[in-house]
Amino acid sequence: MPTPKVLGPTQEQILSTTLTLFTRKGYFNTSVHDIGRESGVSIGSIYHHFKDKEGVASALYKRMIERMSAELETIKHAHKSAHDRCRAVIQLLFEITETEPEVMEFMLYAKHKEFLPNETPVCSSEPFRIMRELVKEGMDTGEIRTTDIMVASTCLFGGAIRMITSRLDGLIEKPLTSYVDDVWACSWKAVAA
């Protein structure tokens, strides 16, 4: 954790509204005026707290990356085997998708390069790095078949991630949490030693 990052109530209000609007209408279809109107904060205030529109998006993105990283680290400490850790990760991702779909939608679906040219794209980000690390350690202990780390990681988590995007796109009716066992059975078979 590089910085603790405590934000005032106004910033929180702005960011929370922004997340809703960005996921509902997209970054480019959301004007700063919209953010002001919906959040009850004036444009002047927004520009006082953030450098510009991209600055708002950037702050939002960083928050979510940090939050996700923290949750993944918690999982890492709570479980010992790669099997249990990776399963817990999928469980977590599915739960977030159900309880805070906006968070998941923003992280996965927003093409950050398009409006955050200076941020690294999602899959190069910290959370994905941690996930690959879990896989790597699983290979070292012999739980996971030895192959290219990238291949193993994408195959282990790729199915779950597509379940998430399908759910967000309305292609899946039931809550993802009811699929955890099924998905995990498939995913683990893909890479287990």
Place this chain on the structure above:
Amino acid sequence: MPTPKVLGPTQEQILSTTLTLFTRKGYFNTSVHDIGRESGVSIGSIYHHFKDKEGVASALYKRMIERMSAELETIKHAHKSAHDRCRAVIQLLFEITETEPEVMEFMLYAKHKEFLPNETPVCSSEPFRIMRELVKEGMDTGEIRTTDIMVASTCLFGGAIRMITSRLDGLIEKPLTSYVDDVWACSWKAVAA
């Protein structure tokens, strides 16, 4: 095939330039002026051939969906087993990613809902429907373990698709085609009976 769709050279020129610009800078960062300048076609002509900017994007999207569907159908007829068919699909997707990354990028990464609110999102589209159909038939013949179709499809193709996005994001250095065997080994284990 609902309609043959023959386009004139001007339309082709516009669409081809548009694809390049949309993938390089994104839909919203590309103005119709940009398309005109880069393609050597005047704004007036563009609006003569397409209803509006969204119409250009829509035509592009439909073209690529149709092209992909056609290629998938070809695969379906060229192979008999689900095993061979699905492997061929992954091979095809990897090849397109290497030879025409723009096509893949546009199909997977563009969040169509943001600028094509009236089109169905990628994963509800025809190509994905065909892919699920292949899986379904594999279950019927006993090649693929009987589970939820959605789960099986996402787990079978999810790894490959994430390999593609990782490659497009510059996270993978080597051509995807060199990973086909590895990825397929994992993917097939995930769902094989």
Place this chain on the structure above:
DNA sequence: GTCTATACGACGATAGAC
């Protein structure tokens, strides 16, 4: 069918009072 020129609206961002 293709072009140039232009109208018009919207949005990002700032100024400056409180």
Place this chain on the structure above:
DNA sequence: GTCTATCGTCGTATAGAC
């Protein structure tokens, strides 16, 4: 720190000549 009012720019789309 918060607000309102405003400016300047840019981008979509159209008009109308050739």
